[in-house]
Amino acid sequence: MIxxxxxxxxxxxxxxxxxxxxLGLLIGVTLVMAGVYRGMVDDGQALLDNSGADLWVVQQGTxxxxxESSSLADDAWRQVRALPGVARAANVTYFTMQVRKxxxxxxxxxxxxGIAADEAAGxxxxxxxxxxxxxxTRGHYEAVAxxxxxxxxxxxxxxxxxxxxxxGLTRRMVSSSGDPMVFIPLKDAQQAQFLKxxxxxxxxxxxxxxNPAFNRPGVPGLLEAxxxxxxxxxxxxxxxxxxxxxxxxxxxxxxxxxSTQLSVHTRARMQDILVSKLIATSAKQIGMxxxxxxxxxxxxxxxxxxxxxxxxxxxxxxxxxxxxxxRTIAAMILQQALALGMIxxxxxxxxxxxxxxxxxxxxxxxxxxxxxxFFAVMAICALASVVAIRMALRxxxxxxxxx
Numbered sequence: 001m002i003x004x005x006x007x008x009x010x011x012x013x014x015x016x017x018x019x020x021x022x023l024g025l026l027i028g029v030t031l032v033m034a035g036v037y038r039g040m041v042d043d044g045q046a047l048l049d050n051s052g053a054d055l056w057v058v059q060q061g062t063x064x065x066x067x068e069s070s071s072l073a074d075d076a077w078r079q080v081r082a083l084p085g086v087a088r089a090a091n092v093t094y095f096t097m098q099v100r101k102x103x104x105x106x107x108x109x110x111x112x113x114g115i116a117a118d119e120a121a122g123x124x125x126x127x128x129x130x131x132x133x134x135x136x137t138r139g140h141y142e143a144v145a146x147x148x149x150x151x152x153x154x155x156x157x158x159x160x161x162x163x164x165x166x167x168g169l170t171r172r173m174v175s176s177s178g179d180p181m182v183f184i185p186l187k188d189a190q191q192a193q194f195l196k197x198x199x200x201x202x203x204x205x206x207x208x209x210x211n212p213a214f215n216r217p218g219v220p221g222l223l224e225a226x227x228x229x230x231x232x233x234x235x236x237x238x239x240x241x242x243x244x245x246x247x248x249x250x251x252x253x254x255x256x257x258x259s260t261q262l263s264v265h266t267r268a269r270m271q272d273i274l275v276s277k278l279i280a281t282s283a284k285q286i287g288m289x290x291x292x293x294x295x296x297x298x299x300x301x302x303x304x305x306x307x308x309x310x311x312x313x314x315x316x317x318x319x320x321x322x323x324x325x326x327r328t329i330a331a332m333i334l335q336q337a338l339a340l341g342m343i344x345x346x347x348x349x350x351x352x353x354x355x356x357x358x359x360x361x362x363x364x365x366x367x368x369x370x371x372x373x374f375f376a377v378m379a380i381c382a383l384a385s386v387v388a389i390r391m392a393l394r395x396x397x398x399x400x401x402x403x
Contacts, residue, residue: 080239113189
């Protein structure tokens with residue numbers, strides 16, 4: 001059997017290779033976008049795993065510290081800790097801000113996590129492992145940073161008005177949006193999260209002094225106590241709970257909700273919130289881009305196969321004149337389209353693997369997506385060849401001798 005696809009590739013290999021290269025870049029972008037979605041899901045899973053919590057106790061009626069604002073009293077953990085089924089409980093705060101290393105002009109966007117630094121090692125909220133340095137051992141002005149932030153041991157970080165020395169480095173400690181985490185003592189984090197500027201503090205004190213209910217002549221010390229309470233923060237974003245061995249997450253969560261009047265989310269519920277609430281919109285956007293790229297890829301393959309088929313109309317007419325069956329001609333054109341798809345997929349896979357590490361977002365390329373992508377490319381190329389096959393089958397054999 002004459003291999004029309006092979007002959008055409010050999011005769012116009014330059015056009016074929018460059019077309020496959022261009023198609024491969026489109027496929028590479030498609031694989032990277034799928035990897036971005038996988039990376040977002042993996043960041044969310046890493047966030048839950050690294051927290052070391054089985055339950056998240058948050059402000060009543062809220063979805064928790066990762067999805068929306070949550071504020072509760074910092075002494076509520078004592079009541080939670082005393083309930084059956086609870087092995088450990090610890091306060092935690094999360095807030096995102098620009099962190100600057102002392103001496104640098106540029107800021108780094110990071111999620112600052114306030115942890116109970118004065119508790120025993122392994123307390124929920126602590127980074128579970130370090131790649132360098134040590135955990136926080138002092139109650140103030142020490143920090144552990146993720147290496148993705150670019151900070152190093154001994155660096156001094158400016159967070160609000162205070163300076164923190166980096167004493168430990170960790171890996172893959174990121175927020176749901178992929179920002180690297182910086183861990184600092186809880187008291188420092190509470191102050192930094194709710195810290196007012198000096199003008200706001202002075203204005204609040206003036207308003208309190210002007211209020212006769214707060215500044216009573218016969219009650220000495222009342223105004224000072226009110227000012228002190230207004231300048232201190234006693235709120236946290238959540239309580240991380242680790243269950244005792246054999247305890248039921250659902251039963252313990254129900255017991256905590258009944259006792260504290262707070263909302264409690266299990267790990268399964270929190271994972272659903274992260275996937276279905278936080279990254280749902282991004283997933284839809286990525287899905288739309290993938291659909292557009294698939295349509296563009298199909299259009300490119302259809303155009304190039306149609307062009308190549310038009311260039312050899314006379315050869316196809318000769319084949320029909322000597323009695324070549326239609327299915328043989330169709331198979332030849334289909335082989336050409338599939339060969340173009342294989343070249344494109346190889347280029348796309350290589351370019352995606354090469355470029356993924358340099359993306360600012362975490363790109364997770366998995367074998368399952370590559371297999372699905374390969375068969376999708378083959379299917380698109382097969383569909384794109386239909387127009388060229390129909391045109392080839394309508395060629396009149398007389399064109400071989402009629403010119």
